[in-house]
Amino acid sequence: MVSNDLLNDTVHIERLHSPITLQLPRDTVVLAGPRWTETRDKGQLLTQAESMGCRRIILSHPSATDPWHATLDSTGQEVDLRDPNELFTAVTPSGCAVIDLNSLGLSIWAPTLRALGGRGCKVLALYMRPTSYQVRQSTVGPVYSPEYDFNARALGVRPVAGFARLAPTASQAGTLLVALLGLEGKRARVALRELGDPAPETRAVFASPGYSRRLVQRAIWAHREFLTASDSQRYVSYASPTNPFMVQRLIQNHIDDHPDRHVFVMPLATKPMNLGAVLACLRNPKRTELVFDHSIVRSASPESIDSYYIFDVTSVLAGAGPS
């Protein structure tokens, strides 16, 4: 059993093994999605947080096709995710906010981070890492190619609330795409296609070495068509699947290395990696554009949990208030 006093902790990442005890202040707000209790351990964790006086707010989109709004389950109140003030007022964290990356979709947690940035409250992101990923073998696909499809379907590329960019990109030559890639090959392929022709110059980032070597190989194999279509085979790099700050730095390096380019960031990897992408975009709002497909997660949850991670993003958000 591990106990952590996160209030006084300045370390960005805390790795925990279940079951855990979180020491949270009484005025903490836990922001989660409707499926937050799907895993027993996290149910315990958050129930315990509630017993300590923490407030839990369940956020969900009012409909699958509306990425702009979220509904607070307790009151039925609908909030505009693009309005940082309205969103901040709705969740009113007075001291600490914990965002559950697993049960909330990126289209909700990213605007929430934007709303919490620069407000003076402590912001933690909670992530549970599964021990394995389930292969969903298609009966109408190649036998040798295991397919991972954690998402039932996707709305397609469209802006994440509060992250829309309108700057003209006169030619794709003036753009760079940093693609964070997980195990699902289809998503990146489709998102790239929706960016238009020709594909921007692309830097592909895979998760490693946290995954097993086999998973890295499978991830690359799943993205072979993406790598070919974007001609990025020679520009592949790797980042820790559980370290958002490493990913944020990696993207920041690309932004700094290409000062005259508009940088598309495609967060289709692990949740911590996607968190790093969103943080990078929040820090560089004029130079970056999120390319996200608003996928809808399948109902099945991971079978077991390897470990929990808590990311303290307070200091990163401090310089990234809503524009």
Added chain:
Amino acid sequence: MKPELRKTLSHLFGRSRAENQPSSYSALFVRPPYQDQLEEQRNVVLAGLRGSGKTTALRHLASARNDAEYVAVYHCINKNQSLAFAGIEDVGVRRKAFAHYANLIIAHACLRLLFDRGHGDEQHPRDLSLIASSLCVEKASTPAVLIASIDKAIIDLENVVNNPRGFRASHFNFSIAESPVKRVCRFTLEALGRPVRALFICIDEYENLLLEELQVFNTYIKHAEKPISYKIGVRGRGLPATETLTDSDPLNDPADFRTVPITEAIINDTTFLVDVVARRLEELEKQRLIPAVSVEDMFEQLTAREEAMLFGADRVSREVRDEIDRSGLLLPHVTSLPDADLYFVKFHAESRGISVLESALEWENNPVQSATRLGNYRVPSIFWLSRGRKGLRMRKYYAGWDTFALLAAGNTRFMLRLVEASLTRGLEGYHSDHDEANPWPISSKDQTSAARSVARNHLMQLDDGGEGGSVYRLLMVIGKALSELTRDPIKRTPEPSEFELSGPASDLARVGALLREGVRILAFEQVVKNKLTAPTEVQDFAFRIHPILAPFFWISHKRKRRIVLDAAVLAGADEDAERSLRSILKSIGCESPSAEPMQRGLFDELFANEEPE
């Protein structure tokens, strides 16, 4: 193969964004057959599917040389940007905001053009002040400064779409639709001076616009007048909507614009694709990476007889000859036939359910009729030859320039992929221009392998997890069914390539919608069933699998015979593709599909022998 050759192939044949490299791009550009229409001073809609060359043509316009009589600005509609306006709930405000955005991006592109041509710091205080006022941006006296003002206005607008509730429309200065664009375009032409006499505004990926946004741009097109005109790139058969901001005044073709269907234009022009490939071969030759070759000589082309021989026509012919010999019959005409034709006696016998001798006698007595039959059923008989031969990976050869032209079906990108994949295989063992071995022509086997690989890659791209996933499953069911029929043509519709639907209206509507989506993503093609003979007649359509996918399913890439499929059964393909396939196979007389016992499912065979590359 030398890495340098591999890299150059990739670059020249489009995988490494040749479009992004202006010098090589212009060297490789071949004027498409519709380029003259595009350069006319009138609005043009370039309609074509993905890979047909819209973007290349529009970008070429925008890269006009300084001494050209026209200039062009290019803007590609990005879904992330067009859908950003969807969140503004008030439709009126949404239209105003988008018109303001359209004004800003076109003005930005025009001023950027001036900047790139060395006019960025010229003083035009009066003109630019008027333009700035009409755009509702900060005043500027040079194009360079006005660009900065527009950049700031775009960020202001970005704040609006990112927080529509946080602003009041009445407090925000939106520029009015259209007029600022005319003003900035006229200014651009004046500043550039002679010889420039026309300005084209190229808008690409027009289909990504929302309806209200289309209405805005359509209005701009409607009211465009010389020397300004719009060149629109749109995926599909034409404009997605013709409405303008004025209800009763939609866009009309040809009064307001002319639609140029790219694919048809390329199919009707026999030289364009040849020139596109030839230009790239010349470049490879110039870099001394390959020995000289013409497009015609690069590919081995098989005659039907040669193909029949490759699939064992001689073996079957021997059986026929032996049987005739044993019978003691004198059949001088039949026995004088070459092996590449004689095998057909046995095919005909099996098709008709008669003996080989009866079939041979029929041929002897009706040689002209039999020769015609051989011509009509040559391809099915070749599939029949390849059937049941263990270890034979090929079922048919897809080889030769003419075959590749049919597979590409007017799609430039497909043709480049086919040639690149063929070259990659054909030049595998070729290391230097000092090699004595001549790599030409590329063998039929390598070409077929290339065509299969291109087909497979395209197929895998169709399964996108959304509507494309449903299209993919439908395609797999229909493809496998056609594949089974093609494989065993005896007593069935031989060489089927087209299909039409029958069944309840609701299923017809559902499957029809998927097929139309399939046409859009190049999974299927719509084909005309009847030629109109009277103005009152209604055009009727059937479908076929896009020819580029034919090598994957081992089916004919030519328009041949048509079968009828049950829409009710196909509608179930999305839920359970295997069940749907079994029902379809039963309905067309293929009770026992060719799934091997060791295979996991009915579709595995199609992916068999496909090793990861």
